Amino acid sequence: DIQMTQSPSTLSASVGDRVTITCRASQSISSWLAWYQQKPGKAPKLLIYKASNLQKGVPSRFSGSGSGTEFTLTISSLQSDDIATYYCQKYNTYSQTFGQGTKLEIK
Amino acid sequence: EVQLVESGGGLVKPGGSLRLSCAASGFIFGTYSMNWVRQAPGKGLEWVSSISSNSHYIYYANSVKGRFTISRDNAENSLFLQINGLRAEDTALYYCARGGTFYPNDYWGQGTLVTVSS
Numbered sequence: 001d002i003q004m005t006q007s008p009s010t011l012s013a014s015v016g017d018r019v020t021i022t023c024r025a026s027q028s029i030s031s032w033l034a035w036y037q038q039k040p041g042k043a044p045k046l047l048i049y050k051a052s053n054l055q056k057g058v059p060s061r062f063s064g065s066g067s068g069t070e071f072t073l074t075i076s077s078l079q080s081d082d083i084a085t086y087y088c089q090k091y092n093t094y095s096q097t098f099g100q101g102t103k104l105e106i107k
Numbered sequence: 108e109v110q111l112v113e114s115g116g117g118l119v120k121p122g123g124s125l126r127l128s129c130a131a132s133g134f135i136f137g138t139y140s141m142n143w144v145r146q147a148p149g150k151g152l153e154w155v156s157s158i159s160s161n162s163h164y165i166y167y168a169n170s171v172k173g174r175f176t177i178s179r180d181n182a183e184n185s186l187f188l189q190i191n192g193l194r195a196e197d198t199a200l201y202y203c204a205r206g207g208t209f210y211p212n213d214y215w216g217q218g219t220l221v222t223v224s225s
Contacts, residue, residue, distance in 0.1 A: 046212060055213065091210065097154065
């Protein structure tokens with residue numbers, strides 16, 4: 001099975017900072033990668049699909065890049081509303097493995 | 108507006124069973140694959156099971172294979188998860204989500220909590 005590994009597990013940043021989260025797949029998944037945001041007590045929300053496509057309604061400060069085995073989620077200017085846990089997920093096969101999550105905190 | 112509403116969770120003793128339901132609205136349910144994803148308290152997301160639009164393709168995570176059964180009723184716009192032989196490690200919030208192979212989970216329900224305890 002393909003494993004998905006996110007780094008870092010926790011990230012502390014200030015409002016206005018550029019933030020980058022990395023997700024690595026143990027084998028190539030082409031561009032079949034999604035990013036989700038989950039706030040406490042809420043269901044996950046789709047941010048990015050197919051590695052770099054912004055889901056409708058998601059602020060443009062969020063962007064995704066990468067293909068194959070290495071992917072990044074970038075927040076260009078961190079806002080206080082972005083405090084959440086972020087997950088990557090592969091969906092190139094029936095087994096939709098998630099990364100372990102990155103908890104984003106305000107410094 | 109797309110809506111997914113889960114129900115059926117509760118407190119169950121080890122070895123017990125539950126049937127989770129997910130009522131879908133706001134889209135043509137019978138044309139989409141659907142998934143169950145769970146989240147143990149304080150932990151990350153774990154994919155549990157997927158079913159294709161016509162129920163021809165069904166998949167399970169190794170951790171639940173043989174104990175969980177996914178099904179759907181397209182006429183009733185409903186998704187189900189029959190969970191048997193419950194274990195403490197099955198305690199989690201169970202989400203239904205619209206998505207599948209080559210399609211991300213673009214809509215999620217609010218989840219239904221399953222607690223396994225004696």
